[in-house]
Amino acid sequence: MxxxxxxxxxxxxxxxxxxxxxxxxxxxxxxxxxxxxxxxxxxxxxxxxxxxxxxxxxxxxxxxxxxxxxxxxxxxxxxxxxxxxxxxxxDTLAWFRITGPDAAEVMTVACPMDLHESRFGPDGASFTEAFGLRALVTRCAGGFDLAVEQSFGPMVADYLTRVIS
Structure with a gap:
C-alpha cells in the first residue's frame, strides 16, 4: 500500500x-x-x-x-x-525527515513506540527503535525526524523506500 x-x-x-x-x-x-x-x-x-x-x-x-x-x-x-x-x-547519526499526511502510519511500521500526538506531542524527542535499530525520534513540522547510527543510514533509506512504495 x-x-x-x-x-x-x-x-x-x-x-x-x-x-x-x-x-x-x-x-x-x-x-x-x-x-x-x-x-x-x-x-x-x-x-x-x-x-x-x-x-x-x-x-x-x-x-x-x-x-x-x-x-x-x-x-x-x-x-x-x-x-x-x-x-x-x-558525525555519529544519519538523519531522515519523514513528512506528509501518512507520516504517522509510516512511523508505526518503523517504530514500536506510541507516537500518537496525544502521547508524543510537538515537543516529543526520545530514543526508541526503528526497524530494529536504536533510533532518536523527534517531531518536526508535518511529521518526524528520525536519526540512526551513521553506518545504518543506507539501510534505513532502503527500508523507508520500501515502506512508502
Whole structure:
C-alpha cells in the first residue's frame, strides 16, 4: 500500500551530547542553550537550536551544521568542568525527515513506540527503535525526524523506500 509521505535524508547536523546537573550545564553554557525542557523525552527550541531531554542529567543539543563552530566557541567542550561532559557527536547519526499526511502510519511500521500526538506531542524527542535499530525520534513540522547510527543510514533509506512504495 503506497503512503502519502516523503522522506529526505538530511545533511549532517551539529550535535552535542551533554551530561551533568542541569544547573551546572546552564551555568557553563549560558545563553548558548535554549531553555532546558522540563519533561523527559521532550525538547525545547530557540534561535535554530534544539535541546532534547533524553535521560536523567542527559541532553542532546542539535543545530544546523553551519552553527557548529559558533557552538564550539560558546560551549568550550575541552575546558568543561569535571561535573559536566560536553562532547561533539555531529558525525555519529544519519538523519531522515519523514513528512506528509501518512507520516504517522509510516512511523508505526518503523517504530514500536506510541507516537500518537496525544502521547508524543510537538515537543516529543526520545530514543526508541526503528526497524530494529536504536533510533532518536523527534517531531518536526508535518511529521518526524528520525536519526540512526551513521553506518545504518543506507539501510534505513532502503527500508523507508520500501515502506512508502
Amino acid at each position: 503506497p503512503y502519502d509521505v516523503t522522506f529526505d535524508r538530511l545533511e549532517t547536523q551539529a550535535l552535542y551530547d551533554l551530561k551533568g546537573p542541569r544547573a551546572a550545564l546552564s551555568a557553563w553554557a549560558g545563553e548558548a542553550l535554549p531553555a532546558f525542557p522540563e519533561r523527559p523525552n521532550s525538547k525545547s527550541e530557540a534561535g535554530g537550536v534544539t535541546l532534547m531531554f533524553i535521560g536523567p542529567d542527559h541532553w542532546l543539543l542539535r543545530a544546523d551544521l553551519s552553527r557548529e563552530d559558533a557552538l564550539d566557541a560558546a560551549l568550550r567542550p575541552a575546558e568543561a568542568p569535571p561535573e559536566i561532559s560536553l562532547v561533539r557527536v555531529s
